[in-house]
Amino acid sequence: MIKSYLQAKKRFCFFGLFCVFGLHYSHQASIANTSAVNLFKTHQAPPETPLISLEKNVLLVGIKPYLGKEIINDQNSPSLRLVSNGRQLILKDADGVIRKAKEINIGWGAQELLNPKVFVRKTIGPFASFESAERLAKDLKNKGIESTIAHPFDWEVWVSGDIEIPPSIESTYQKIKVSKTVYPYLDGNNGQIALKGPISLQAPDGLLLEKGIYSGPFSIQSDAYGSWTLVEHVPIERYLNGVVPYEIGASSPEAALAAQAVLARTWALANSHRFKVDGYNLCSDTQCQVYKDPSKVNQKIKTAIKKTAGKILTWNNKPINTVYHATNGGVMASINEAWSINQVPYLKMRLDGPKNWSSTVDLPLTNEKYLKSFLFSKSEAFGSDHPLFRWERLIESAEISKQLNQAKKVNSSFSPNKMKVVSRGSSGRVTLLKIEEKTGSEIFLKLDEIRRVLRQLPSTLFVVKEIKEGKWLFSGGGFGHGAGMSQSGAIDLAKNGWTTKQILSHYYPKTKYGFLP
Numbered sequence: 001m002i003k004s005y006l007q008a009k010k011r012f013c014f015f016g017l018f019c020v021f022g023l024h025y026s027h028q029a030s031i032a033n034t035s036a037v038n039l040f041k042t043h044q045a046p047p048e049t050p051l052i053s054l055e056k057n058v059l060l061v062g063i064k065p066y067l068g069k070e071i072i073n074d075q076n077s078p079s080l081r082l083v084s085n086g087r088q089l090i091l092k093d094a095d096g097v098i099r100k101a102k103e104i105n106i107g108w109g110a111q112e113l114l115n116p117k118v119f120v121r122k123t124i125g126p127f128a129s130f131e132s133a134e135r136l137a138k139d140l141k142n143k144g145i146e147s148t149i150a151h152p153f154d155w156e157v158w159v160s161g162d163i164e165i166p167p168s169i170e171s172t173y174q175k176i177k178v179s180k181t182v183y184p185y186l187d188g189n190n191g192q193i194a195l196k197g198p199i200s201l202q203a204p205d206g207l208l209l210e211k212g213i214y215s216g217p218f219s220i221q222s223d224a225y226g227s228w229t230l231v232e233h234v235p236i237e238r239y240l241n242g243v244v245p246y247e248i249g250a251s252s253p254e255a256a257l258a259a260q261a262v263l264a265r266t267w268a269l270a271n272s273h274r275f276k277v278d279g280y281n282l283c284s285d286t287q288c289q290v291y292k293d294p295s296k297v298n299q300k301i302k303t304a305i306k307k308t309a310g311k312i313l314t315w316n317n318k319p320i321n322t323v324y325h326a327t328n329g330g331v332m333a334s335i336n337e338a339w340s341i342n343q344v345p346y347l348k349m350r351l352d353g354p355k356n357w358s359s360t361v362d363l364p365l366t367n368e369k370y371l372k373s374f375l376f377s378k379s380e381a382f383g384s385d386h387p388l389f390r391w392e393r394l395i396e397s398a399e400i401s402k403q404l405n406q407a408k409k410v411n412s413s414f415s416p417n418k419m420k421v422v423s424r425g426s427s428g429r430v431t432l433l434k435i436e437e438k439t440g441s442e443i444f445l446k447l448d449e450i451r452r453v454l455r456q457l458p459s460t461l462f463v464v465k466e467i468k469e470g471k472w473l474f475s476g477g478g479f480g481h482g483a484g485m486s487q488s489g490a491i492d493l494a495k496n497g498w499t500t501k502q503i504l505s506h507y508y509p510k511t512k513y514g515f516l517p
Contacts, residue, residue, distance in 0.1 A: 042121035042148055042158040043224055047094065049198045049279055052217045053233040059268060060280035061239065061291055063214065064230035065223065068108035068182040072226050080106040080184075080220070080230065085213050086205025091186075093195040099186055106184045106220070108228075109192065116179040120161030122171040126154030126408075128452035130274055130287065131339035133157050140165070150277045151287065152225045182226055197221050197228070212242075212293025223278040231280045234294075240264055240305045242284075242294035247324075248487045250298055253494035256487070257304035259503045262513070263322040263485060264289055266312035269516070270319040313504060313511045315346060320511055325480025326487050327389050328352055329461050330374070330381030331365065332507070333482030337425030337460070339448055346508045347483050349426035353381035365428030368421075372463055374428065375477055383488030388479035393456045397470035400435065400454065407453045409443050419464055419472055429460040429482060448481065484508065 049060070070077035082089055082104040091099045124147075127133040133155040137147045140157070145165060148158045159165055161173065184199065185192040201207075201218040215238065219231045240261050248260040267289060272281040274288060284291040313320045321344065323335065335347040349365075351358040357380035362370040375390065383389065397416045404410045418436040422444070425431045433450050436442040445453055450460050462476030485507040493503050501513055 055235045057236045062229045063284045067228040069227040077108040083208040090202040093199045095196045112180045119176045122159045124171045125156035128449040135341045213295035241297035242291040246290045255494035255500045256490040258500040261305045266322040323483045324485040327386040328482040328486040329477025331427045333427045335483045337429045338481035366424045371428040382492045386488035393474045
């Protein structure tokens with residue numbers, strides 16, 4: 001089972017209150033008299049979450065994270081409202097407290113610790129993506145340095161405070177004092193009934209949540225930041241019911257739906273360690289694959305999933321990194337143009353269109369003259385009918401300054417007056433963007449950070465020019481990182497009679513399509 005992979009590894013998780021939410025901790029505080037200091041731990045390991053599903057290949061998916069986080073800031077925290085789609089819910093905590101009802105409300109309280117705990121770590125980040133954080137974690141491991149990837153708000157890498165890391169890697173030294181812990185509770189006849197995690201929840205007819213129905217079973221468990229997460233224990237084939245229609249669209253041709261099912265299945269297996277620090281496998285938002293309301297799946301999608309059941313893409317007998325996106329604008333990106341990770345042979349720059357069109361494109365697209373011709377000429381690329389196949393965005397200085405400030409790249413006084421593309425990848429995508437202000441100070445955005453900061457940009461495949469002082473016009477193509485399968489391209493190919501296997505082979509050449517050995 002996928003869950004057992006987590007159990008076989010060292011598990012990390014919550015410690016009362018965590019720095020991202022601000023109160024009851026201190027950075028670089030004096031801790032000489034605190035016996036709880038452990039320089040070899042960055043945070044406290046959680047209790048093990050028991051397996052509560054009898055099905056095979058179960059994923060633990062966090063569908064409601066950061067529960068109770070407001071309590072950390074001494075604010076009221078919204079209760080977790082659990083509503084049944086039919087028969088009574090059955091809730092049971094680690095101490096044997098049981099509640100059966102069609103609706104259960106869980107509140108959040110805070111308890112002072114008699115012996116405050118202190119953790120010491122070096123925090124590296126934030127990173128714009130898990131992929132970039134994992135690349136650094138692997139580099140550190142190659143140097144003999146163990147680390148933990150966490151997601152308190154943005155992606156971060158944590159290293160024990162007593163370990164020396166290379167001076168070229170910028171980090172923040174933190175001493176975090178935890179003086180109280182957040183706990184869940186039920187309302188009873190004699191007041192609040194405190195619950196001990198992990199908590200199990202059975203929903204015989206499904207759980208109604210945000211206009212969706214989830215089958216479960218579920219656990220409510222503490223995370224690495226002092227808050228809690230509602231986690232669904234869902235078999236991977238059922239998990240796809242809540243992914244495929246929202247990633248590619250329920251009305252897509254069957255071959256494209258089946259290709260998406262294979263990619264989503266492969267991605268889930270390859271990324272089952274993504275939220276290891278929080279004790280589960282995957283999230284349900286865009287930091288993973290979007291997963292919501294699996295009950296809305298139609299028969300067409302069920303058929304596509306069933307026809308490919310258990311099948312994935314592999315390279316050297318391992319699940320590949322099946323990244324995908326909405327549209328690539330006519331050219332596939334090499335994976336190292338999207339994230340700071342090593343190249344792989346199945347994700348390289350290639351034009352995405354018929355041969356007669358591809359032969360007319362001037363290369364390399366690192367040449368801005370050729371890139372402009374590519375972006376402004378009529379295209380016969382696959383998926384060119386997507387609304388963001390070509391796009392323009394006008395962004396003003398004040399908005400850029402605001403977004404840089406929100407991303408904590410600059411202070412509020414930074415006022416951009418120049419913008420320059422420093423480097424491009426092989427597909428023409430911007431890999432380093434320089435933004436200057438009149439004082440001469442400058443800031444650099446690279447790879448996926450460009451879109452994470454300048455959120456109006458659908459992709460990094462663009463050219464930019466200043467059309468008026470303090471105003472820049474970005475003209476580009478594609479929506480997403482551009483690596484792997486273009487969903488609009490796959491739909492186009494499926495309409496033209498391509499099979500699922502042909503579509504996958506086109507976007508992930510040299511990979512093997514079949515069952516995991």
